[in-house]
Amino acid sequence: MKDEITLAVEVANSLKKKDKLHAYVLTGAGTSRASNIPTFRGEDGLWEKYNFEEVATLNAWLKNPVKIWTFYAEGIQLILDSKPNPAHNAIAELEAKNFCQYVITQNADGLHQKAGSKNVLEIHGNLTRVRCTKCNKKQVFTEPPKEIPPKCQCGSMYRPDVVLFNEQLPSDLITKSFDIAKKVDLAIIVGTSAEVVPAATLPFVSKESGVKVLVFNKEKTDHTRIADVFIQGKCEETLPAFVERLSKN
Ligand SMILES: [Zn+2]
Known part of the structure; x- marks a missing residue:
């Protein structure tokens, strides 16, 4: 019996046109696990010692800015110190070799860009980027803020440019993601x-549009039942193996 990586390479190869693959990669927290990133959402996340709704809502930020910014500044330091793992590197290689054109990520850690990915759609935002609560001006932190809470030139407080609890995802990025999910030939779902939702819906939209779906994940998920190939394992191990063999064929 062929192993799953061989099957995945065969599916991808069958879709190549002039050595090019028209594909997107969708990533979630599992992609960054090997980089020891505290996840923003989720049980084992950065917020675990806090009541999620007390720290991850805009109300909380406005009510208790010093406490929350003190805690959040630590998170920014962790993100700035973190490094991409082999899964991020493999995804960057896919794009560099024109085997994928888009990375749609639910992670807010910026590790895809650190690994060299260029076209990254951060649908949950970026933890090192902030925006003014009044004038919406954005700024990227290259070190944790010295002033707590950090303020915009207009005098109002900055908030993180991430999607907080109960907030809407940026509709332009979501619309673009759904367009991509329908028009490519291959969807590579990682970790x-x-x-x-709505990120979890993308693979289903792809499948319904006739797009082949590869799922790289440690555990079975709702996506594995629609996967053309489910490659079970740690994505920082399986994905580099897949990309290496895809490059040879
Ligand atoms: Zn401002």
Whole structure:
């Protein structure tokens, strides 16, 4: 019997046109696990010692800015210190070799860009980026803020440019993601639990549009039953093996 990586390479190879693959990669928290990133959402997340709704809502930020910014500044330091793992590197290689054109990520850690991915759609935002609560001006932190809470030139407080609890996802990025999910030939789903909508819907939209779906994940999820190939295992091990063999064929 052929192993799953061989099957996945065969599916991908059958879709190549002039050595190019038209594909997107969708990533979730599992992709960054090997980088020891505290996840923003989820039980084992950065917020675990806090009541999620007390720290991850806009109300909380406005009510208790010093306490929350003190805690959040630590998170920014962790993110700035973190490094991409082999899964991020493999995804960047896919794009560099024109085997994928888009990375749609639910992670807010910026590790895809650190690994060299260029076209990244951060649908949950970025933890090192902030925006003014009044004038919406954005800024990227390259070190944790010295002033707590950090303020915009207009005098109002900055908030993280991430999607907080109960907030809407950026509609332009979501629309673009759904368009991509329908128009490519291959969807590569990596380390996502398939629980957070609307990102979790993307593989289903792809499948319905006739797009082939590869799922790289440690555990079975709702996506594995629609997968053309489910490659079970740690994505920082399986994905580099897949990309290496895809490059040879
Ligand atoms: Zn401002």
